[in-house]
Amino acid sequence: MLNNLNDAIQWIETRIKFRPKTDLERMKKAMLMLDIDLSNIKKIHVAGTNGKGSVCSYITHILMEAGYKVGTYTSPYLLRFNERIRIQMNEITDDELFELILFIYDLNIKFEEKHGETLAFFELLTLMSFIYYSKNQVDVMVMEVGLGGLLDATNVLNYDLSLITSIGFDHMKQLGNTLESIAFNKLGILKEGNHLITTVDPSLHPYFKEYVKHAHATADYYSSQDLKRIQDLPIIFEAFNQTYELSLIGEYQLLNALLSIAGIHYLFPHIQEDVIKRGLKKTTWLGRLEEIAKNVYLDGAHNTHAIDSLKETALHAFKDKDIWVLFSALGDKDITGMIERALSFSNRLIITSFPDSRFHDLKEFAQPPIEYIEDALLALSHLRKEMGSNTVLLIFGSLHFAGYIKQNFKF
Numbered sequence: 001m002l003n004n005l006n007d008a009i010q011w012i013e014t015r016i017k018f019r020p021k022t023d024l025e026r027m028k029k030a031m032l033m034l035d036i037d038l039s040n041i042k043k044i045h046v047a048g049t050n051g052k053g054s055v056c057s058y059i060t061h062i063l064m065e066a067g068y069k070v071g072t073y074t075s076p077y078l079l080r081f082n083e084r085i086r087i088q089m090n091e092i093t094d095d096e097l098f099e100l101i102l103f104i105y106d107l108n109i110k111f112e113e114k115h116g117e118t119l120a121f122f123e124l125l126t127l128m129s130f131i132y133y134s135k136n137q138v139d140v141m142v143m144e145v146g147l148g149g150l151l152d153a154t155n156v157l158n159y160d161l162s163l164i165t166s167i168g169f170d171h172m173k174q175l176g177n178t179l180e181s182i183a184f185n186k187l188g189i190l191k192e193g194n195h196l197i198t199t200v201d202p203s204l205h206p207y208f209k210e211y212v213k214h215a216h217a218t219a220d221y222y223s224s225q226d227l228k229r230i231q232d233l234p235i236i237f238e239a240f241n242q243t244y245e246l247s248l249i250g251e252y253q254l255l256n257a258l259l260s261i262a263g264i265h266y267l268f269p270h271i272q273e274d275v276i277k278r279g280l281k282k283t284t285w286l287g288r289l290e291e292i293a294k295n296v297y298l299d300g301a302h303n304t305h306a307i308d309s310l311k312e313t314a315l316h317a318f319k320d321k322d323i324w325v326l327f328s329a330l331g332d333k334d335i336t337g338m339i340e341r342a343l344s345f346s347n348r349l350i351i352t353s354f355p356d357s358r359f360h361d362l363k364e365f366a367q368p369p370i371e372y373i374e375d376a377l378l379a380l381s382h383l384r385k386e387m388g389s390n391t392v393l394l395i396f397g398s399l400h401f402a403g404y405i406k407q408n409f410k411f
Helices: 005-013 025-034 052-065 094-115 121-135 179-187 202-214 253-267 273-282 304-317 335-345 376-386 399-408
Strands: 042-047 070-073 085-087 140-144 161-164 195-198 218-221 228-231 236-239 242-245 290-293 296-298 322-327 348-353 371-375 391-396
Touching: 005 094, 005 121, 025 094, 025 121, 042 052, 042 253, 052 070, 052 140, 052 253, 052 273, 070 121, 085 121, 094 121, 121 140, 161 253, 179 202, 195 202, 195 253, 202 218, 236 253, 242 273, 253 273, 296 399, 304 335, 304 391, 322 335, 322 376, 335 348, 348 376, 371 376, 376 391, 376 399, 391 399
Parallel strands: 042 140, 042 161, 070 140, 161 195, 195 218, 296 391, 322 348, 322 391, 348 371
Antiparallel strands: 070 085, 228 236, 236 242, 290 296
16 A cells, blocks of 8 residues: 555556567557547647756746746656646646556556456556646646557547657667667657647658658658757747747757747747747756856757767857766666767766766776766765866766756755
């Protein structure tokens, strides 16, 4: 029995993460058991290798500025489990979360009795968000894909708008080891009659157009050619014959913001430009080049594609600085590729560790000039003492690592 919230979170987090599947039948059966009607809620689906969280946050802030009640579902979390399920960007409260997990716990038992198997972690979590948003009668649901798209639990719904941010190499074990196979999986969110807006690299446009055609859907494509950067810090850019300013920093935020604006223009054409601009300026998102102390930045870059984007930003924003990197990552990632990219734009690279069940010791990668300090908090403390006025420290490699640093290091 689940006696408190910690027990409840422990229970749901220890459910199987990925159950082999070729369809969404389990989710469909669970939805029938719940009998939830979400037809009166506008639904936006956000997929992609990187940038999903930022896009969800931009869209949510713009819609809030326009007076809508918005439910936002994202993963993974940085500090607290509650971050995954939000309304008006406020995390679900502990009491509401505990009540919801108790409900889904009972549903899981009934589901096994009826269908002979239990539901997986992401299926349970996604169902929780549906229940919460239905109960609280939100106007719009902004749903981030957990993994891939085609067979992701969120894909059980039909959405009013589908967004794909970028395509890069991540979760290759589940999604395949070519960009086309990964793209196929992301494009699986698209259903007949749907509309897609994407900022994927133009080299993938022919593949996308062929898929969209066969899906009997429609699509709009945007790229860096559709905007003009005016300033780096803060980011100011021109697009759609307007000038926008962002509170988030990072080269990759240009396309994230462009995609978000295009999405709002399509689904909510009545929203005025001044509302969009206010929403963009108010947007915050933890762990996206977040300055947590003077010249110390935390970033959620957790694959080679994201580090490439971070590199581009760092070379723009910190072009006259010595860039130091404190790096750690989970064992299921392309550690070699991530370290190679970190080395390509840093003056000093330190590898460290942090407590996580998926962490594998990275000491073997510490070959000169790469340094190794096992204790991440001790490493950060030493580095801060050694930093000069011209030094910038970037901390990245895993969202879990970023969350550990943010939660445990005392500035």
